Amino acid sequence: MTTVVQKFGGTSVGNVTKIKRVAERIKRKMDEGKKVVTVVSAMGKSTDKLVELANDITDSPDPREMDMLLTTGEQVTISLVVMALKEMGVDAVSLTGWQAGIETEDVHQDARITDIKTENVQQHLDEGKAVLVAGFQGVSETGDITTLGRGGSDTTAVALAAALKAESCSIYTDVTGVFTADPRYVKNARKLDGISYDEMLELANLGAGVLHPRAVEFAKNYNVSLIVRSSMEDVEGTIVEEEAPMEQNLIVRGLAFEEDVTKITIERLPNQYDTMSNLFSLLAEQGISVDIIIQQMTADHGLNVSFSIDTASLGKALDVLHNNKVNLCYSTIRHESTLAKVSIVGSGMVSNPGVAADMFTVLSDEEVAIKMVSTSEIAVSAVVPEQDMVKAVEALHSFFGLDAKEKAKIEAVKA
Amino acid sequence: MTTVVQKFGGTSVGNVTKIKRVAERIKRKMDEGKKVVTVVSAMGKSTDKLVELANDITDSPDPREMDMLLTTGEQVTISLVVMALKEMGVDAVSLTGWQAGIETEDVHQDARITDIKTENVQQHLDEGKAVLVAGFQGVSETGDITTLGRGGSDTTAVALAAALKAESCSIYTDVTGVFTADPRYVKNARKLDGISYDEMLELANLGAGVLHPRAVEFAKNYNVSLIVRSSMEDVEGTIVEEEAPMEQNLIVRGLAFEEDVTKITIERLPNQYDTMSNLFSLLAEQGISVDIIIQQMTADHGLNVSFSIDTASLGKALDVLHNNKVNLCYSTIRHESTLAKVSIVGSGMVSNPGVAADMFTVLSDEEVAIKMVSTSEIAVSAVVPEQDMVKAVEALHSFFGLDAKEKAKIEAVKA
Numbered sequence: 001m002t003t004v005v006q007k008f009g010g011t012s013v014g015n016v017t018k019i020k021r022v023a024e025r026i027k028r029k030m031d032e033g034k035k036v037v038t039v040v041s042a043m044g045k046s047t048d049k050l051v052e053l054a055n056d057i058t059d060s061p062d063p064r065e066m067d068m069l070l071t072t073g074e075q076v077t078i079s080l081v082v083m084a085l086k087e088m089g090v091d092a093v094s095l096t097g098w099q100a101g102i103e104t105e106d107v108h109q110d111a112r113i114t115d116i117k118t119e120n121v122q123q124h125l126d127e128g129k130a131v132l133v134a135g136f137q138g139v140s141e142t143g144d145i146t147t148l149g150r151g152g153s154d155t156t157a158v159a160l161a162a163a164l165k166a167e168s169c170s171i172y173t174d175v176t177g178v179f180t181a182d183p184r185y186v187k188n189a190r191k192l193d194g195i196s197y198d199e200m201l202e203l204a205n206l207g208a209g210v211l212h213p214r215a216v217e218f219a220k221n222y223n224v225s226l227i228v229r230s231s232m233e234d235v236e237g238t239i240v241e242e243e244a245p246m247e248q249n250l251i252v253r254g255l256a257f258e259e260d261v262t263k264i265t266i267e268r269l270p271n272q273y274d275t276m277s278n279l280f281s282l283l284a285e286q287g288i289s290v291d292i293i294i295q296q297m298t299a300d301h302g303l304n305v306s307f308s309i310d311t312a313s314l315g316k317a318l319d320v321l322h323n324n325k326v327n328l329c330y331s332t333i334r335h336e337s338t339l340a341k342v343s344i345v346g347s348g349m350v351s352n353p354g355v356a357a358d359m360f361t362v363l364s365d366e367e368v369a370i371k372m373v374s375t376s377e378i379a380v381s382a383v384v385p386e387q388d389m390v391k392a393v394e395a396l397h398s399f400f401g402l403d404a405k406e407k408a409k410i411e412a413v414k415a
Numbered sequence: 416m417t418t419v420v421q422k423f424g425g426t427s428v429g430n431v432t433k434i435k436r437v438a439e440r441i442k443r444k445m446d447e448g449k450k451v452v453t454v455v456s457a458m459g460k461s462t463d464k465l466v467e468l469a470n471d472i473t474d475s476p477d478p479r480e481m482d483m484l485l486t487t488g489e490q491v492t493i494s495l496v497v498m499a500l501k502e503m504g505v506d507a508v509s510l511t512g513w514q515a516g517i518e519t520e521d522v523h524q525d526a527r528i529t530d531i532k533t534e535n536v537q538q539h540l541d542e543g544k545a546v547l548v549a550g551f552q553g554v555s556e557t558g559d560i561t562t563l564g565r566g567g568s569d570t571t572a573v574a575l576a577a578a579l580k581a582e583s584c585s586i587y588t589d590v591t592g593v594f595t596a597d598p599r600y601v602k603n604a605r606k607l608d609g610i611s612y613d614e615m616l617e618l619a620n621l622g623a624g625v626l627h628p629r630a631v632e633f634a635k636n637y638n639v640s641l642i643v644r645s646s647m648e649d650v651e652g653t654i655v656e657e658e659a660p661m662e663q664n665l666i667v668r669g670l671a672f673e674e675d676v677t678k679i680t681i682e683r684l685p686n687q688y689d690t691m692s693n694l695f696s697l698l699a700e701q702g703i704s705v706d707i708i709i710q711q712m713t714a715d716h717g718l719n720v721s722f723s724i725d726t727a728s729l730g731k732a733l734d735v736l737h738n739n740k741v742n743l744c745y746s747t748i749r750h751e752s753t754l755a756k757v758s759i760v761g762s763g764m765v766s767n768p769g770v771a772a773d774m775f776t777v778l779s780d781e782e783v784a785i786k787m788v789s790t791s792e793i794a795v796s797a798v799v800p801e802q803d804m805v806k807a808v809e810a811l812h813s814f815f816g817l818d819a820k821e822k823a824k825i826e827a828v829k830a
Binding site (some may be wrong): 016019020050053054056058059061064065068069072073075076078079080082083084086087093094096098100120144146204266312 | 431434437451463471472473475480481484486490494495501502508513514558674
């Protein structure tokens, strides 16, 4: 008898009716003869309400106590789902993070899982029970309740699937799977049947938002077969695995894009070994996250450095740079906001030179200015004017053969 | 440095303002140089809301899952109180039942504490922190979350005080202490400075409602000095100890009374060894709680048995008795509702014969009919017509010298 892990997010357990629906899904899986472990998040907006309570008391709530407070949300959900299952005649048991043996670093609000002691979960499974585990939470070596940070319930599910050697880990969400591009922007976007861990990681990091990068990383490290699917509709989702099927020798698997990018350029920094280190350490100390970095030598051996940040950090970044003009010893700063980043992602790029060139050609044909470029093994990103973002994405989506396919497939099914 | 334990109930932590007030009280205690452990209940109506959620899912929620659900309430409160303390610059830490080492039987919704492992609490106290413990909850040998039933937070506080060998255990509530009689009924009732465990137990069991009997029992067994006091006003409370000071050689310390009492009389039962056992086992199996029992032989060696129950159980009791008429082999059943029970309580009774006689004389002078009587070492109870209850209580309160004192005291202070 194989074990499966599934995870339902906050919107999927937002009220009593939805909780009953989740219970029915669990029952169906068990009727198929599977051992089922289900990870759930806090109900809908319940976490927000708890945060509000904390904010009424203090502007800077203690991280340990925030974990103590917020983990009650998932604890409520697991107990309610088990009640719904028992009402349907299904034996079930709920387990908090510490009861499920989820051990983490001794860090609050963003702890990493260090180990999972599966004995308790395994015993309940062997007794034929549905096991409900509170997502997002664990326990530290010192016995403190910890949380895993954003997307934590995804990570709980994947880690449990790895520890239990589960057949698969299904992430139920409010979309039907992973798309070639965000369908809210790209009308021809289509759902992917499969995608590789690395591609998913690039997409997750590039802001596609379906899965948390840490969960994907965990799945990759432990080779957990991840399935992203809808909790509303009963349709096939997207499988995230080591090797995704190469559909029609597709080189690019998907596109990611994000707005609110700002490019900052610092001119004529001294050409010294520690220039870059000093500059970016200063920004990091202020919690400013830098994305693309470009370094260029000027004719007279000075250094020009450009980098992109989230526009929300612009004020803070300019403050730091101006306050350190003397130490950093630059001449001028320029910045350009209302930019966007557009990225193409695909494992096929490794063996296909010229993909970046193709991308630039497409952008050039559309008369989209390229402000910055960055590349990785399986991704190319370009910073472009924000107003051109959707045009650029649609042209790239079409050029790399991402939107033609779905139609062809639908026709094939019809024929 | 001595340790004190204090407990605040749901109304005392009902909103953010009240939570801040509790934090201030804790700070004041620490400023006095005490190590402070504080037990809190769930905020105001939050438990009711959780129960409602469960009831929306099922009519018969699983007891284990109800414990999982309801214990989140206290977990929310402890974290918020600690945040409020930290905001005031006081180092503090919150602990759930299992983190505070509160071990219980493996029973849900009404578990008894079996042991308290104080190492964790003690260590935090030694580090100079205020320790907040979630009331009402513990952990079983199997690692399940359990709850202690009604009045559970009182029991948590007393048990912690016993385990930590605390100087005292203060129960903060919405009254200023233990009264000679319920002040809502008896206008001359006055607050007691002290009362013995046994007297408090009689009063608690007789329905005075200030403290849960189990908590008082625990305090008696471990000789914990209990203080009942107001969380609103800053006045002296009532001390519950082994030996309460004998104020003016007072024989009766307080009065308890309750309405909705029904007397059932079963006539002509067979005079056999197992008659009483059969009858009351039947009632117990149906969860009917019997209070006073009177057995009387008839002239022809039949048995008449009378007993009192809560009127709410009358229908169920009559059903059981009628359905078992053949087994029990009685002739008739009579019952009388709209009765009340009035009790006088005082350790002094043991060495003062004639207290019961005095009570009957007072009732007779007031023309109050006595329907049933029961006595213990330190209490005498009489079942009387409900309409005469307040009259009877006021006459007894006055006769046994309970209301004169307060006035004398106020005058003494004035003088």
